[in-house]
Every structure is written in C-alpha cells, then in structure tokens.
Amino acid sequence: MRTANGLPATAAEPLPDRQVALIDLLDRLLSGGVVLTGDLVLSIADIDLVRVSLNALIVSISEQNPAPWAAVPPVRDDHEG
Amino acid sequence: MTEAVTYAYAVARDDDGTLETELSGLPGVADAPVRLVRAGQDDDVVVAVSPVPAQDFREEALRAHLEDMDWLETVARAHHRVIEALAVRATVLPLRLATVYLDEERVRLMLKDSREAFSTQLSEMTGLVEWGVKIYVEDPPAAEGPAAPSAEAGLSPGRAYLSHRSAQRHAREDAYREAEQVSRDVEAAARRHAVARVQHRPQQGELARGPGENVVNDAYLVPQQAADGFCTDVLRTADGAPGVRVEATGPWAPYSFATSLDTEPVKRATP
Numbered sequence: 244m245r246t247a248n249g250l251p252a253t254a255a256e257p258l259p260d261r262q263v264a265l266i267d268l269l270d271r272l273l274s275g276g277v278v279l280t281g282d283l284v285l286s287i288a289d290i291d292l293v294r295v296s297l298n299a300l301i302v303s304i305s306e307q308n309p310a311p312w313a314a315v316p317p318v319r320d321d322h323e324g
Numbered sequence: 325m326t327e328a329v330t331y332a333y334a335v336a337r338d339d340d341g342t343l344e345t346e347l348s349g350l351p352g353v354a355d356a357p358v359r360l361v362r363a364g365q366d367d368d369v370v371v372a373v374s375p376v377p378a379q380d381f382r383e384e385a386l387r388a389h390l391e392d393m394d395w396l397e398t399v400a401r402a403h404h405r406v407i408e409a410l411a412v413r414a415t416v417l418p419l420r421l422a423t424v425y426l427d428e429e430r431v432r433l434m435l436k437d438s439r440e441a442f443s444t445q446l447s448e449m450t451g452l453v454e455w456g457v458k459i460y461v462e463d464p465p466a467a468e469g470p471a472a473p474s475a476e477a478g479l480s481p482g483r484a485y486l487s488h489r490s491a492q493r494h495a496r497e498d499a500y501r502e503a504e505q506v507s508r509d510v511e512a513a514a515r516r517h518a519v520a521r522v523q524h525r526p527q528q529g530e531l532a533r534g535p536g537e538n539v540v541n542d543a544y545l546v547p548q549q550a551a552d553g554f555c556t557d558v559l560r561t562a563d564g565a566p567g568v569r570v571e572a573t574g575p576w577a578p579y580s581f582a583t584s585l586d587t588e589p590v591k592r593a594t595p
Contacts, residue, residue, distance in 0.1 A: 263404070263573065264531075264533055264573070265397055265400065265401075265531055266527050266531040266532055266533065267456060267573050268400050268401070268404055269396075269400060269531070270456075270524045270525075270527070270541065270580075271418075271454075271543075271576065271579035271580055272400050272403060272404070272418075272420070272421040272579065273420075273421060274524065274580075275418070275420075275522075275543075275579035275580040275581070275582065275583055276418045276419050276420035276421065276423075276579055276582060276583065277335070277417050277418070277419050277420065277445075277582050277583060277584065277585060278419075278420045278423075278583065278584055279332070279419060279420070279423050279434065279438075281332065281423045281424045281425050282329075282424065282425045282426045282430055
C-alpha cells in the first residue's frame with residue numbers, strides 16, 4: 244500500500260507541497276485539460292503536441308506499446324453506479 | 325520588457341472574490357505573476373493567466389522548446405503549481421498545456437463566448453477530485469540472474485538453464501494473471517466510490533518510474549469525501565497478490581476529465 248512517492252496514501256494530504264512524478268503530470272497535461280483554440284495554435288490536437296515533444300522519451304504515448312493484454316487508448320468511460 | 329503573450333492555465337469559479345489573493349506572489353510559467361481574467365466585472369467564472377515572453381511561446385519556438393525535456397518540465401510544473409493553488413480554494417477546469425492567446429483581451433472574449441459552457445462544467449466538477457491508479461507487475465526476483473545450479477542438481481547445464489527459464493516464464497505469467505484479477509478488483513472497488521474513469525496509456529520509457537512494468541494507468545473522478553475510502557479499497561486489492569503492486573496518486577484537479585467543452589457531462593453515479 245504505497246503512493247508513487249512511497250508514502251502511505253492519505254486523501255487528506257494537502258494539495259501543495261507534493262512533488263508529483265513528471266510522467267503522471269504529463270499524462271494529464273498532454274492528454275487532459277480543456278482544449279481551447281488559442282491564438283498561437285500548436286494545432287493543439289494532443290497527438291501533435293505529444294509527437295512534437297516526447298517522441299523518444301515517453302514511449303508510452305506511442306502506438307507501438309499496447310498493454311500486455313489489451314491495447315488501451317485514452318478513452319472516456321463515464322459510468323453510472 | 326520584451327513582447328508578451330498571454331498564457332492561460334485554467335478556468336475556475338471564484339465564489340467569494342478572494343481567489344486573486346490566493347495567487348499573489350505565486351510564480352507562474354516563466355516566473356510571471358498570475359492574474360484572473362473575467363468576462364464582466366464581479367463575474368465568478370475566471371481564467372487564470374500570465375504574461376509570458378512571445379519569443380518563447382510562438383508556435384515555432386514552442387515546437388522547438390517542447391523537444392527540450394527540461395523546458396517542458398519547467399513549464400509543466402509551473403502550470404501545475406498554479407492549478408494546485410487555485411484548487412485549494414476553487415473548483416478548477418485545467419486547460420491543456422500551452423494554451424496561449426495574444427493578450428488578455430482575447431482571453432476575455434473567449435471567456436465571454438464560452439462562459440455558460442464553463443459554468444456548467446464547473447458545476448459538474450464541484451466537490452470532485454481526480455485520483456490516479458496504477459497497477460504494476462513486479463519483476464520476479466533474480467529474473468535476469470544466471471540459472472541457479474544447486475536448484476537443478478542432476479540436470480545438464482543446458483537443461484538446467486531451460487528449466488530455470490521456464491520457471492521464470494511461469495512466474496511472469498502468473499504475475500500477469502494476478503494483475504488482471506487485481507485490475508478487475510480495482511475496477512469493482514473504484515466503482516463503489518468513483519463517478520467516472522478515464523484510461524491513460526500504461527507508462528513506459530525513460531520517464532516511467534518502476535519498479536516493475538506498468539500495466540494499468542487509470543484516472544478516476546471521486547467525490548472529495550469518498551477519497552479516503554476510495555484509496556483504502558483500491559490499495560487493498562493488491563493484498564494477497566505478491567507479484568502485483570497498486571499505486572494511487574492524488575488528489576489531482578480533474579485534468580483527465582476536463583478535456584472538451586463539447587463532451588457529454590460527467591454522469592453522477594446513482595447511490
């Protein structure tokens with residue numbers, strides 16, 4: 244029972260003062276967040292941005308590395324109950 | 325100062341008009357101060373922005389910078405720092421990294437156009453936090469070591485090697501099977517508390533922090549008051565599955581769930 248930083252997970256932990264793993268952050272910042280068309284557009288479709296930035300470093304975002312039992316594209320899966 | 329453009333971090337609900345004080349002195353991207361843009365005076369839907377140097381955030385420069393891992397990390401952490409500061413006091417819709425406008429007036433026009441959609445999504449996200457859940461298959465002990473001769477006494481070196489490799493393979497297969505079971509248990513446990521899930525790709529490559537192989541990398545949207553129970557139940561699923569590790573990260577602002585203003589609203593679980 245550990246969190247990413249090896250400490251026990253406590254939901255009450257305050258938001259600041261935590262150094263999050265860069266890869267967890269990039270998972271969210273490069274494929275999450277509301278996409279708006281800014282003025283200085285990076286054709287901000289996530290794939291473009293991700294390809295530009297990380298081709299060598301984060302293999303996980305490439306198409307070539309499916310999970311062992313299933314390819315899992317980032318999908319929404321809202322569910323009820 | 326050199327020419328500046330406007331970097332937008334997030335949309336937030338400034339319920340009591342005190343959000344600006346939360347941001348005072350906080351360094352944003354490019355160490356710039358963070359300000360709030362409103363569509364109209366006293367409007368509670370705000371966009372957090374910073375002036376950043378145009379030369380670094382124009383499309384071409386940005387493309388080049390994003391290939392630079394140190395630059396990317398600095399911007400990502402600054403972006404996150406602002407989101408976290410906002411999240412202490414407010415419901416937040418993070419924006420995608422590197423959303424840039426020509427000036428604050430352009431942000432204000434955008435906000436004016438989309439204010440109602442933002443307001444609806446902010447209401448949807450009120451009281452909800454994101455938790456990440458990752459499942460790892462741990463490396464079997466001494467996986468890469470040479471065949472242990474004592475364990476296979478009586479076998480020729482070739483057969484001993486094969487027997488050892490076969491045992492390793494079986495251990496690995498068992499661990500994957502266990503991980504599948506754990507992932508089902510995690511899903512069941514998570515559904516008791518969470519209202520939505522998004523699946524990210526498993527983490528691989530140089531930035532992935534093991535140990536072991538990441539096989540599930542999901543994000544769940546959880547009511548704040550259910551977060552303790554969520555973590556406890558999710559982490560408990562790995563008990564009795566020695567080759568499998570479950571990690572929870574959070575609470576995060578709802579990065580993985582605030583993705584587009586057009587998507588279906590998050591459906592609340594019926595109790």
